[in-house]
Each structure stands twice: as C-alpha cells, then as structure tokens.
Amino acid sequence: MSFFLLMLLIIIHECGHIAAALLFKWEIQSVTLLPFGGKLVIKGILDRPLKEELLVVFCGPLQHVLIGAAAFFFLKEWSYYSLLMQLNLQLLCFNLLPLWPLDGGRILFLVLAHINSFSQAMKQTLQISMAGLGVTIVITSFLFPFNLQLILVLAYTAIACIIQWKHRSILERQFWLERCKNRGASSQPPRINYVPVNIPINQLLHDLKKGKREVFIVKNSTATMGMITDVSIINQYFKKGTGTEPVSFLLEK
DSSP: OHHHHHHHHHHHHHHHHHHHHHHTTOEEEEEEEETTEEEEEEETOTTSOHHHHHHHHHHHHHHHHHHHHHHHHHOTTSTTHHHHHHHHHHHHHHHTSSOTTSHHHHHHHHHHHHHSOHHHHHHHHHHHHHHHHHHHHHHHHHHSTTOHHHHHHHHHHHHHHHHHHHTHHHHHHHHHHHHHHTTTOOOSOOEEEEEETTOBHHHHHHTOOTTOOEEEEEEOSSSEEEEEEHHHHHHHHHHHSOOOSBTHHHHTO
C-alpha cells in the first residue's frame, strides 16, 4: 500500500506539470515514472519564458497541497489516511529542496536566471545543489542511516547534478540554438544592452538571459556605431565556431 500510494502521488504530481505544459502548448517528448519520482522531458525548454516555466514547475508541488486538502476533508476515516498524509508531505518537502533536478532546484535556477545570464544561473544552481546535497547526505546519514529509498533518491540527484555540470557548456549552446529557432516566441520587448565596440562575440553570448530577446547597441568612445540582435551574434558564432572576433566585425558586413 505504501508503494501504491507513493506511485499514485508521483503520477498526480507529474500530471500537474503536464497540464501546465499543455496549457502553454509545450511539446512533451516523454514522461518517465521512477520508484522515487518522475521525469518530464520537454522539447525546447531552455529558452522558454521564465513565467511559463515557473508555473509549469510550480504546478507539480501544488498537487500535494490539493491532495492534502482533499484528504483532510474527505478521507479522515480511511484506514490509510495517516500514511497518505505522511507520504504526501514527505514528497512535497523533498521536491522543494533547492537541489537539481528537483522542482526546488528548478525554481532556484529560474530565480537566478531572472537575475543573471543563463550560463551563470546554471553554474550557480549546480554549485548550490551540490553543496546542499552534501549537507543533506550528512544529515540523513545520521537520521535515516538504512533508508534504501532515500539513498537511491540522493544518489540519483547527485548523478543528475554531476552530468548537468559536465554538460553545462553543451546545454548553453543548445540554449543559443533554441534562441535562433524561437526568435519570435517572446511577447516582451527586447532587452537593450550597450556594449563597447571591441567586446568579443563570445562574451556577449555568455551574457544572454533566458526567455528574453536582446538587442546590443554598439558604441565607441564618441558615438553609436550600430545595432546587432542576439540572433545575429549566435549565427556568427555557429558560422565561425570561435566567437573571438570583436562585435564590430558584424557591423562591417
């Protein structure tokens, strides 16, 4: 019964993510259910608007609040009521931990991505996740030393963080490609950046923010020399493969 209730809670949790994703017409590639959680794979998620992605992430934990409320009002007399409430609360609290790839870790990433560039936000999220994971392992080793399910969950989280860290440069390039494909997806006005004429193209790429179109106004010491879009800079990078050229190189074309 414990395993059945846990899987039921995980399915409802993932259905919350799926419903929100379908609301925004996201393309769902796969949904994987594991004995200790679920994994939703979305096509082209790296450059989605922050508000959309935050709502999709938040709708998973929201299901546990709704389940808890429904159980409190309608299932108090059920013999497995206490077990249901315990598992529901445990799943909610664990999912909200600021550890990648849990919902709490994704919320942390979205908050950091609102402040910093995609590259910085991903790096900071993984650093915080790995530090938090170390603290969590130390605490749980004393409180729950022989809990196999918890060991599997923490091992999965650690492996996911390590893989994401190793592939973070690849993810950033995928983010650039999605920006080119979704060049008209954002309804918000582009972010205006004023940059010096000699700044390298790859530095501008590393400063791109998630879910926001960007325009760069190129200036020298005395005047404005021109305007370049983020898509133009990305195309130049994939055409040349280095990005070491100054941004003025694009103005000369």
